[in-house]
Amino acid sequence: AQSVTQLDSQVPVFEEAPVELRCNYSSSVSVYLFWYVQYPNQGLQLLLKYLSGSTLVESINGFEAEFNKSQTSFHLRKPSVHISDTAEYFCAVSARNTDKLIFGTGTRLQVFP
Amino acid sequence: DTEVTQTPKHLVMGMTNKKSLKCEQHMGHRAMYWYKQKAKKPPELMFVYSYEKLSINESVPSRFSPECPNSSLLNLHLHALQPEDSALYLCASSQQGREIGLNEQFFGPGTRLTVL
Numbered sequence: 001a002q003s004v005t006q007l008d009s010q011v012p013v014f015e016e017a018p019v020e021l022r023c024n025y026s027s028s029v030s031v032y033l034f035w036y037v038q039y040p041n042q043g044l045q046l047l048l049k050y051l052s053g054s055t056l057v058e059s060i061n062g063f064e065a066e067f068n069k070s071q072t073s074f075h076l077r078k079p080s081v082h083i084s085d086t087a088e089y090f091c092a093v094s095a096r097n098t099d100k101l102i103f104g105t106g107t108r109l110q111v112f113p
Numbered sequence: 114d115t116e117v118t119q120t121p122k123h124l125v126m127g128m129t130n131k132k133s134l135k136c137e138q139h140m141g142h143r144a145m146y147w148y149k150q151k152a153k154k155p156p157e158l159m160f161v162y163s164y165e166k167l168s169i170n171e172s173v174p175s176r177f178s179p180e181c182p183n184s185s186l187l188n189l190h191l192h193a194l195q196p197e198d199s200a201l202y203l204c205a206s207s208q209q210g211r212e213i214g215l216n217e218q219f220f221g222p223g224t225r226l227t228v229l
Contacts, residue, residue, distance in 0.1 A: 034217075036220075041222075042222055042223075043117075043119075043203055043220035043221050043222045044156070044205075044225050045220070046217050046218075046219075049217065089154075090135040090155055097168060099144060099146075099161045099163065099168060099207075100158060100161075100169065101158070101161070101218060103155035103156055104122070104155060105155055106153075106154070106155050
């Protein structure tokens with residue numbers, strides 16, 4: 001079975017500051033890793049994913065995440081946040097050959113002016 | 114079209130009512146999902162349909178009844194719900210044919226359900 005831990009339930013940060021949202025996972029088999037973002041009153045949107053290859057993956061809006069197999073982590077980072085990045089961020093894992101996406105409990109990123 | 118649509122956006126129902134939630138996608142995806150999301154919690158998987166057949170039922174109470182009439186449509190029929198069933202119900206879809214688990218799930222905006 002797989003599990004995902006997001007230790008930080010809330011991360012407050014000022015605009016233009018860097019941010020890191022932490023994600024650790026547990027699995028006995030190979031997994032794919034995802035970060036989804038949920039803006040208020042909306043569904044989830046895929047931010048980025050790690051499937052294989054380069055351990056550093058980037059999104060089009062400046063976020064990046066690095067897969068660290070030894071630490072079983074997939075932390076999300078952005079060097080300079082905007083007010084519009086305020087949202088709930090979910091880390092998720094999917095084991096190979098399953099249809100199930102296992103979500104972490106989410107981290108609310110609150111960006112202040 | 115890269116969108117998953119859900120109707121209605123909001124639904125209020127009594128415990129004796131029968132209602133249905135509808136989800137539609139035109140991306141040619143062959144896997145469709147229902148999730149339930151309570152406030153400040155992650156989505157919880159309820160059902161998965163793969164090629165219009167129910168492949169996963171996460172021990173959901175029978176008052177929730179899914180239906181997949183064709184590859185583009187997914188319904189969730191509701192009957193005799195309880196107030197604790199109030200939540201955001203999310204639909205998602207993904208491609209299949211490639212390795213399962215590899216495929217991104219595309220989510221709809223959800224239906225906010227309130228059971229009185």
